[in-house]
Amino acid sequence: MKSAMTDMADNNNPSSRLDSSSGLNPKQISVAVELGIDVATLGSAEAVVEAIESKLGKAAEEQCARWFVISVLGHLRKAKWADLSDSGLNEARQINLAKDCLAVKGFSSSLRIVTKDARSKFRIVGFSSSKKIEKVVLATGTKAYKIASYVILEAELVEQQAKKKARSRKKSKEPRSELEKAEKTVVGRRAKRRGYSEDEFMSVVDAAEVTSGKQQAVSMSKEEFADLDVALSNSDTEIIQQNWSDQQDEERWSRILGLLAGVGFFVCVALLFLW
Secondary structure, three states: OHHHHHHHHHHHOHHHHOOHHHOOOHHHHHHHHHOOOOHHHOOOHHHHHHHHHHHHHHHHHHHHHHHHHHHHHHHHOOOOOOOHHHHOOOHHHHHHHHHHHHOOOOHHHHHHHHOOOHHHOOOOOEEEOOOEHHHOEEEOOOHHHHHHHHHHHHOOOOOHHHHHHHHHHHHHHOOHHHHHHHHHHHHHHHHHHOOOOHHHHHHHHHHHHHHHHHHHHHHHHHHHHHHHHHHHHHHHHHHHHHHHHHHHHHHHHHHHHHHHHHHHHHHHHHHHHHO
């Protein structure tokens, strides 16, 4: 009886009717079922993923990026997740992270290459230094992973130790110009969500930087002025001392000359009397 009930339950469960060799993940099946797709008629991961993308339409790339970014977040946190909800982020936050990544040049094309295998889409995947597609493990050296890591770091969603490690890897392997482009794009997206245009926001940032530069220049000028003031004070002291010394010498010679003149006068008077 129990065996019969189990068989009936398995028959009512779409995932149990799929061939285990199809490579489908329970989450992929769950996504398909939520979209109203009859997975029982689909016998492979490729067919199910294709049906999901067809159902999602333009939102397919965004949803694929969402699963990928949350997978990267789990890897940076060294956590083992099975679903998007395990991240603790609400749906809106997850989608915003995906959009921030898609806004960075090169992410979309890299993501398509990275998730070319249907088993890597619409599910949590793992990461390591090398790709192991049979275990659904992707490489950490791809542009998609680096950009996703950068966006996550900027959103301050990982612990400080993980941030330092990721930043060190990022600095050693990716050109600075690419990081600056990614930073500008992410900052621009956040600015738009806060009611600024990207140009306006960057102008504010530039103005802040200029102001900071001016303050630094003023600070340096004050320091230089202080040094100059000390130098001038020392110079003035030396000049005053020199002038005082010269004045004393002049007075000394004046006294000597005056004394000699007095002696000469008395000598002259004495000679007049003697004559």
